[in-house]
Amino acid sequence: MTSKLEFARFPAPDGVNGWWESLPPPSPANTVSSGHRYDWVVVGGGITGLCAARRLAELAPDATIALVEADRIGRTTAGRNSGFFVDLPHDISSESYSRSVEADKADVRFQRHGIDYVRSAVKRYSIDCDWRDDGKFHASVNRKGHAALTHFAEGLARIGEGFEWLDEAAIARVTGTDFYQGALFTPGCSTVQPAALMRGLAATLPENVKIFELSAVKGIEDLRQGKVLSFDGGKIVAKRVILCTNAYAATFGGHPNGLLPVYTFASMTRVMNPEEVARLGGTPSWALIPADPMGSTVRRLMTDRICVRNHFAFRPSLELSQADLAKAKSMHQRSFDRRFPMLKDVELEYTWGGPLCLSANNGALFGRRDDGVFQAIGCNGLGLSRGSASGKLIAEYALGQSDELIRQLLNQPHPRSLPVRPIADVAVSAAIWMKEFSAGAEL
Template identity: 40%
Template sequence: MNSIVNLPHDDRSCGWYAALPEPLPCRRLIGEQKADYVVIGAGFAGLAAARRLAEHLPQSRIVLVDAQRIGYGASGRNSGFVIDLPHKFALEHPDPQHKQRLLGLNRAAIDQLQTLIGRHGIDCQWSHAGKYQGAVGARGLAYLDHFEKLMSDLGEPYRLVEREELAGVLGTGYYSRAIFTPGCYLMQPAALVRGLGASLPKNVEVLEESPVRRLEKDTDGRWILHGDEGLIRTPRVLLGTSIFTQEFGYLRNRLLPVMTFASWTRPLTDNEMAATGIQADWGLTPADHAGTTVRMTQDRRLIIRNTYKHVPRYGRSIDEATRSRIREDHRKAFVARYPHLADVPFTHTWGGVYAISRNFTNYFGQLDEGVFATACDNGVGAAWGTISGTLLADMAVGTDSEQLSDIRAVTGMPSLNPPEPFLGLGVKTRIRWAAWNSRSEI
């Protein structure tokens, strides 16, 4: 028997979610139910897995269960990038074929999302806007030079953007230079996730606000998922639970729970847009990975994202005083870039938990008899969650493909972590050291 201890505990101040209309009443897990497949976790991975299972098995009953409302958790809290390129650490992999496989998988995810958005009319600010990777000072420029070399080695298109041209887009001369890559898409993550949930095939039943407290096997070898007011019996379980996979007894001491934070402004007025010369609908990530991400949404809100925390108790690791200090740090980063907008307030500050591993390896595969999982996106969740969830469903029903071979080739087992208290001390020290070294880019 595997008993879950720590559940999601996200803050109530996510701007993306707050900008959406109130959701319709949800269905909850009540009483005893049976299903052919159960998917736990309704983020990008779980939604993709449930959809693919339903397509493979239109006569089967698929249940998708989440502890919260769809769009409220980590998948609805990112900065709205769907990135085609391998992550910064993966770009340094010595095997070119490894990087090409990742690139192909990410682009398959983008194609899949774009098709679903068009087919179901999902209103989520979807945009093929590309992405800037920006540098402020000497440290950032050195990272940018390294990124340019990696892009050249990969054979992918990119363009150098100097300060003056960059300022004409961003509305600030704060950045010295950037590299623009064209393959990234931007979106409103909570709206996209909710839209994907609302458009699932009819043989998928969605149960929200239904935490699974315990996972055990019965005498017939079926899995029993215990909730607060009911249970589900099923022969097969797919875990799209990311960091929470360890709460079911799997991948323990192999995943690191990290939270990153963002704040956004109210929508800028016409006068504010004109005064700064800022354009709408762009995204910039830092060349130095510990720097600051900046987004301008289609509805003209500026987003500042930085600050990382090790959160062993997930959302319960962050108190209001900590969140207030983070908001102040965001304010400093915002005013440094936009002193002429210093009177524009933040309306929301929020955090989101994701999983990283010490060896930057994603897990994908079968954990137990009848239990499959994709976990640890290492900070690149939208594309990776979508494609890994889709292919996990393929694996569960026994369908093979070149993409399934590719994802098996680029995934593995996350490294074991040191025991506590050494793990917590080490992670906190590393985060603080990275923030100190990168202070000129924050």
């Protein structure tokens, strides 16, 4: 490693994650103390780091592996999303999620690889996370949305993926609301309770993985004894390191590197009572994505709660203010009221945000970063399936394996650098604002 790698930003409280709050209290965290040596240290206990640690341990059962997480596993972004493991093209910077045929096919292969890997762990260890292979609905609220869905459907047909159209009455029978004008059902998406999944994946890691939580790595130095990782609680030494810190990598060394920490936000209602559930109607569990990527994602959960996600905000400081959360909550309330006028008394109990790691050109960082340091960073908005796959594949790559998917990841573009701040801040925020404005009724 040519220089010391310094971590400049760390996970901060970003509202109250409803998924995490719905779980039983966690067992006490095991924090880092000095004097330990490991063959491998994986930094970041999101979905990417959890899959990287699992795969390393499977392939190298005699290796000593540490997984270090700054917060609690399941409480940060990987455990605070909408829980869609999306298999199909999902470019949120496009107006209809699709790209070219070749790029779409490559995305599907890659994303299914990740979904299959996690699903197999969920089944094998009976992880209690409400894993569902029930597909998703892409719903539209007006002609513009319908046109976007038609474009998306054409893209799916071009790559040989199945789908089914639902008219207004059919999607209303699913959701209980007559808000949507139609929908496209795609069967391959899986959904989960994300905080439960992350906790379950951590709890079922092979025995040669030691987990440290509430243990933020402050810096990594290449010294005679190996890679020395420093924490507030001490130092540990590793032969090799895998970085899976997603948006937090945008501030390594304080220099812009093309990674864009863009927050998105969600709110979850309280549990509805039986009378409210009857008033809503529809089916007890469904997962819906808006026709316009900047619109509102909505899930009805088996726990009789509803979860709404919308709104994006570029926050290079990796911190949210109370005003950010208040704005998101008011946008969620408006979206909820428009969709569910029959549920006027059902309050939003929790509101939170979390950073995605986007880039202007859909680039990501995968592979060897430096001598003995590997990285899988940059989910571009679809970290559950892509993070699962890139976490698994970075472990295989770091152990010397190679295959078509690994080559695909190695060949993807690096994040394109943007103009220096504050020009970049203005440009990114303006682009988000315009896209949100154009999403209009889909919000």
